[in-house]
Amino acid sequence: MGSLFSQIATVTVMNVRSLPRRLWMSLAMVLASAVVVAILLAFLAMARGFERTMDGAGSEGTAILMREGAASEINSVISREQVNLVEASPGIARDAEGPLVSPELYVIVDGIKKSTDSEANIALRGLNARGMAMRENMQLLEGRLFTPGTNEMIVGAGVLREFDGFAVGDEVRFGKNVWRVVGVFSTSGSAFESELWADVKVIQSLYDRGSSVQTVRAKLENPGDLAPLEKTIEQEPRLNLEVQTEQAYFAGQGKQLQYMAIFGRVISFVMALGALAGALNTMYTSVADRAREIATLRALGFSSFSAFCGTLAEALVLAIAGGLLGSLAAFLFFDGLNASTFGGSFTQVVFRFEMSPDLLLQGAWLALVIGFVSGFFPAWRAARLPVIVAFRNAA
Numbered sequence: 001m002g003s004l005f006s007q008i009a010t011v012t013v014m015n016v017r018s019l020p021r022r023l024w025m026s027l028a029m030v031l032a033s034a035v036v037v038a039i040l041l042a043f044l045a046m047a048r049g050f051e052r053t054m055d056g057a058g059s060e061g062t063a064i065l066m067r068e069g070a071a072s073e074i075n076s077v078i079s080r081e082q083v084n085l086v087e088a089s090p091g092i093a094r095d096a097e098g099p100l101v102s103p104e105l106y107v108i109v110d111g112i113k114k115s116t117d118s119e120a121n122i123a124l125r126g127l128n129a130r131g132m133a134m135r136e137n138m139q140l141l142e143g144r145l146f147t148p149g150t151n152e153m154i155v156g157a158g159v160l161r162e163f164d165g166f167a168v169g170d171e172v173r174f175g176k177n178v179w180r181v182v183g184v185f186s187t188s189g190s191a192f193e194s195e196l197w198a199d200v201k202v203i204q205s206l207y208d209r210g211s212s213v214q215t216v217r218a219k220l221e222n223p224g225d226l227a228p229l230e231k232t233i234e235q236e237p238r239l240n241l242e243v244q245t246e247q248a249y250f251a252g253q254g255k256q257l258q259y260m261a262i263f264g265r266v267i268s269f270v271m272a273l274g275a276l277a278g279a280l281n282t283m284y285t286s287v288a289d290r291a292r293e294i295a296t297l298r299a300l301g302f303s304s305f306s307a308f309c310g311t312l313a314e315a316l317v318l319a320i321a322g323g324l325l326g327s328l329a330a331f332l333f334f335d336g337l338n339a340s341t342f343g344g345s346f347t348q349v350v351f352r353f354e355m356s357p358d359l360l361l362q363g364a365w366l367a368l369v370i371g372f373v374s375g376f377f378p379a380w381r382a383a384r385l386p387v388i389v390a391f392r393n394a395a
Contacts, residue, residue: 007303011310016317022286026318029282032275033322033370034329037363040268041330044362045353053191053351058247061223062134063092065216068240073106073215078241080211085239086218091228093219100219102131105203109174109196111163122159124174126200126213134217135187143168143183148199151206154183156193158351166196177206189352191250217246272370279374283315287378308379315375316368323367330363331355 019026065086070076086092087099094100105126110119128148132138146152155166165172170181179198187193204210218229226243233239335355 007306008309011306012313025282029279029318030322032278033319033367034326036268036271036275037323037326037367038330041359041363042334044359045334045355049351049354058250060245060247061220062246063218063220063243064246064249065241065243068242076214078213086216089229089232091221093221102127102134102217103213104215105200106214114164123195125195125197126203128200137188139186141184141186146182151179152182153179153196153198154185155181156195157186158193160184276374283375283378287381311379312375316371319367319371323364327360327363
């Protein structure tokens with residue numbers, strides 16, 4: 001057994017040392033593997049970043065109520081009477097000032113994207129101090145909070161990164177209305193950072209919404225326990241509302257980009273087939289180039305299995321080198337990259353590509369598969385090549 005391992009090691013070292021003779025073909029295999037791995041990781045990092053951004057916006061301790069049948073906030077309308085009924089419902093947390101409920105408006109406005117210099121939709125959310133306090137991870141990064149009753153607003157850190165004209169002190173015009181930016185806030189990278197926040201009553205007035213809102217957020221006495229609210233809605237015919245936890249709502253909104261991970265895997269699979277074709281050609285050329293060496297070793301008593309393992313190891317080395325190169329490129333170019341896409345309410349959601357260790361591991365597995373498949377058949381040929389034929393072909 002020790003002799004067999006020694007033979008395998010000898011053949012492997014010999015094969016790796018002979019790579020400079022096939023430098024350009026070997027580099028082609030490395031680069032093909034690198035491109036496939038990098039593209040796979042880019043799509044997965046995009047999907048992972050968007051998923052984390054949406055998940056971070058939701059809380060099991062907060063319920064969100066919308067009109068029955070509304071797919072998103074923009075499609076919902078809730079009257080003041082319905083808000084009062086929700087506030088009186090059991091199951092909602094209360095403090096000295098009353099029920100922890102936040103009636104909110106959601107208006108679409110235009111902004112200019114820095115990357116394309118084109119217009120894109122941004123969410124302008126109307127809320128009050130209680131609504132901001134219910135976002136427990138909200139913190140002011142710069143400036144101050146807006147003053148109730150004025151045309152002041154604060155902007156999410158994501159909006160500031162992706163759009164022009166939203167620095168503290170800037171004046172922004174939406175139609176006939178002029179707003180002044182007075183602060184920048186963060187919500188730990190969640191989807192709320194893609195929004196503008198202003199006083200709900202001011203937005204109601206400027207956009208002719210009367211006393212209506214679009215969503216109601218309510219702090220639950222017991223996180224995740226929607227039963228009391230659901231019972232209230234069932235028993236009160238005026239409440240044609242649906243309720244779910246904020247976490248469930250944003251998880252549903254985030255499903256739209258799950259296809260990106262699937263699409264990335266499909267694209268990577270197709271490209272991997274192309275890379276395999278090139279890699280197989282490289283490895284068959286390697287076997288032909290080393291025919292005399294293989295024959296000599298076989299004549300000296302080396303087993304066919306050692307020739308098989310040595311050739312397979314050569315393919316794995318090249319594929320792993322490509323995988324490492326592709327992973328490095330993906331990490332350098334995509335990790336932390338800012339991007340934005342449409343959310344569930346047709347507004348831009350700003351997120352960051354997120355390259356995590358488990359994604360890099362998926363890239364490594366893909367490189368190993370490319371190396372194994374591209375090396376197996378040439379290795380089988382090397383192991384099955386008769387000595388006399390190898391000498392004749394190499395002559």
